[in-house]
Amino acid sequence: MEVLELYETAKVSQWNATRDIPWDRDEPMTATEHEVLRGLLSNYHFGEMAGIEIPAFALLKVKDREAKLFLSTQQMDEARHVEAFDLRLQQIGCDVKQVQMGNVAFSKALADLLTLETAEEAIAGIHIVFENLGSVAFRSHYRALCKTGRDPVTREILKRVIADETRHEQFGRTWMKKFLEANPERLEVVDGVQKRIAPMMIETLLHKSAKMKVWEIEREEDVASAVKKFTWILDDLGLDSSYLN
Numbered sequence: 001m002e003v004l005e006l007y008e009t010a011k012v013s014q015w016n017a018t019r020d021i022p023w024d025r026d027e028p029m030t031a032t033e034h035e036v037l038r039g040l041l042s043n044y045h046f047g048e049m050a051g052i053e054i055p056a057f058a059l060l061k062v063k064d065r066e067a068k069l070f071l072s073t074q075q076m077d078e079a080r081h082v083e084a085f086d087l088r089l090q091q092i093g094c095d096v097k098q099v100q101m102g103n104v105a106f107s108k109a110l111a112d113l114l115t116l117e118t119a120e121e122a123i124a125g126i127h128i129v130f131e132n133l134g135s136v137a138f139r140s141h142y143r144a145l146c147k148t149g150r151d152p153v154t155r156e157i158l159k160r161v162i163a164d165e166t167r168h169e170q171f172g173r174t175w176m177k178k179f180l181e182a183n184p185e186r187l188e189v190v191d192g193v194q195k196r197i198a199p200m201m202i203e204t205l206l207h208k209s210a211k212m213k214v215w216e217i218e219r220e221e222d223v224a225s226a227v228k229k230f231t232w233i234l235d236d237l238g239l240d241s242s243y244l245n
């Protein structure tokens with residue numbers, strides 16, 4: 001899909017966290033389930049905050065009009081994701097201001113993303129690596145909730161967030177493919193970003209993944225298949241994927 005088509009899809013796919021989530025369908029959960037859900041939602045909160053900041057930087061730096069239009073829609077998407085996950089955290093009794101990041105690899109990956117200097121580096125970091133690998137956390141969680149039929153509130157948030165993230169990821173691939181064809185001398189820089197951040201994201205995803213089984217989330221399995229898909233994406237863009245084997 002071309003960037004302008006993705007922009008068109010974004011315009012008609014806007015949803016509203018206060019209106020479109022079945023907030024009244026909150027269900028009881030055990031203390032362990034609560035602890036794991038709080039941890040997951042906290043990581044989603046931090047990830048989505050970065051999701052607001054890095055595309056904003058890319059929007060500022062990118063030269064072409066189409067990318068600026070698309071990235072403007074992404075700003076609203078990511079703001080809505082923060083809002084939805086924060087509302088869910090509040091609903092299960094957590095103060096969003098007190099939410100803490102307990103995953104060292106994830107902190108490092110987010111800090112690294114904030115050091116990127118050009119549009120292509122930011123898009124490599126956020127759209128190629130973060131949107132592809134990071135969204136495994138959402139997909140894994142969503143798949144488990146569909147299988148068990150539990151937690152309809154989080155399930156609906158995840159379903160809608162995944163649809164948005166898929167669009168962001170498509171934008172990254174489309175934009176980067178054209179960019180690298182026109183600017184092959186930038187390939188090495190883009191490659192450096194993905195090779196540095198992808199291992200941190202993989203480590204992030206596997207952090208405490210065994211505990212998630214309380215919600216029947218099979219993170220390890222999903223990470224393995226996501227890495228395969230990621231390898232294919234890197235190959236298609238002419239980027240190095242050999243370090244993932």
Ligand SMILES: [Fe+2]
Pocket residue numbers: 048051077078081161165
């Ligand atoms: Fe997001």
Ligand SMILES: [Fe+2]
Pocket residue numbers: 051078131164165168
């Ligand atoms: Fe996103």
